[in-house]
Amino acid sequence: MSELRSVDVCSGAGGLALGLEQAGFEPLLLLDKKAVACDTLRRNRPAWQVLETDLLDFTPSRHQEIYDVDLLSAGLPRVKSSATVARTETGAELRLLEATVYLAHAVQPRALVIENVPGLVGAPEFEPVRDLIRKELDHLGYRFRWFLLNAADFGVPQDRKQGLLVALRKQYFDAFRPPEPTVREHLSVGQALRSSMAMGGWRDADRWAAQAIGVAPTLVGGSDSRGGADLGPTGTKKAWARMGVDGGTVADNVPSPDFAWAPETGRQGMVRITTDQAALLQGFPSDWGFSGKKTARYRQIGHASPPPVARALGLAIRSALATPATSVAGYTSTP
Template sequence: MSGLRFVDMCAGAGGLALGLEGADFEPVLLLDKKPVACDTLRMNRPTWQVLEMDLLDFAPSRHQEVYDVDLLSAGLPRVRSGATFARAESDDELRLLEATVYLAHAVQPRALVIENVPCLVSAPGFEPIRDFIRKELDHLGYRFRWFVLNAADFGVPQDRRQGLLVALKEQYFDAFRPPEPTVREHLSVGQALHRSMALGGWPDADRWAAQAHSAAPTLVGGSDRRGGADLGPTGTRKAWARMGVDGSTVADGIPGPDFAWVPETGRHGMVRITTEQAALLQGFPADWRFAGKKTARYRQIGHASPPPVGSALGLAIRAALATSGAPTGGYTSPP
């Protein structure tokens, strides 16, 4: 057997799917309800089957190809810290989580991956949700593990902790090991973006890169109901300011030769990053394009799962399913 087959729910801009592709998984169906996200997927991978639909409306009986897959993956919208399972009927994020578990009931993949916020893994407030998942997966003959990964440990220049559930059918579970870090030192923002910052002839690119010597704080895509693109809340913007970056907005282009970088004077003397640079900070390859206007592009990027983490997960799951003798692959993050 060559590539293993997977279905990806709430696929967004394709970060998780791209990573799994790099681990030699072949997508048979990707679903997302946002037209711009579906446009992004089709623009980059015209051969992928992309379905524009809300997961809550998805009927697997109308898509027979999903019944013959090795993996069901879902990078779901983030549950809110105050969410409770008792409110699932009125909380869209929790309803999607519930729907994914029920979809596993219908599809019966050999493995299941759900990616979400770190607090979903162990916070006491989410215990009822975890108990619901445990009962459903036990009933279906899966064993599972909750854990947290930091994207920075996999070559992504960003401190981004991801809460993960990996479930496998009983006969494969004992062989599963969560991915181990692939880098010894975290890649800094300056290292990741120095080349692109210098492309327009900006003379301070070297000096800026030396100051931006840590990994980026977590990129936040924000809500479709709030304003334009920015790099996150107040605390996050302060972290960006220490790197000489104005986190209150996203740039239309890279700095030119006349841009004066004087961060000590405030945000107007700071450099800003572009959506393309934000994508590099998420671990996307430089040639991955995003549909829509600037704010829509940035939100897709901020909500995405970093592809190198998806690849590491794919390789770990592939190793657990290795009784089939399938070959392994690997995703290479951009320099």
């Protein structure tokens, strides 16, 4: 598979970039403002050019190699879907969203992909944001579409809905189709984690896995201003409890041989998942490492884009870029 060139911003732990790499996109530059995330990227891909900087401070003219790339990708911090536009317009998350679109103006990629919360796709409170994006992309000569994907449909053992914007230059747009699910049956938490739960000799691993038959609720990375790592808000913790998992914390190690699993007794009788297991639930390969202490590792994982979804998305974009358009709004294709 011949490689296409990409630029990835707000890269985090690299889930989006990894999946796109698997689809044949070679990143010329990745940037993130967090040192620990940049360390994770360099740890796993020493050859990648990683820049530790805030997208809002990034000056593209200093990086000539990024101009005229095939794809600009962004797994941006989640805008607050429950907030009003009046409150979010001043937020850093929306400024990053706008900065990504403005970066497309400078970079002029053949394709653009932005991943964020489902509400951004159609919620009324985000209509002004979508209108701003529409006007800018129309001005730049792109056509685009908003759509939703669920990571569970791509072999990720997690109910994780993602809002996506894909824009392409007009001569490629008609060939683009959002990726179809790659699995017929969702992978359960028990199936995904049984082997790792048994690694320490825990005798109840099979019994636990047999009842953990659903996909995981959405992993939530949380805010840097909060305390330690946990698996999410109250509703999420309740969903984990129904699978016999304590969602109020993240474990340092898998269960020991003598751990007595008795979820009916409360949190002390529930099993806990580790950061490595959280990464499996996010669709990362087992050899992808994460830098930092436990809470920093978990937050990187919880904020990441699942690589299998990114791979499917990348393949769909790649197919569109490779398909000649015979006549699209007056454009003729080039092989």
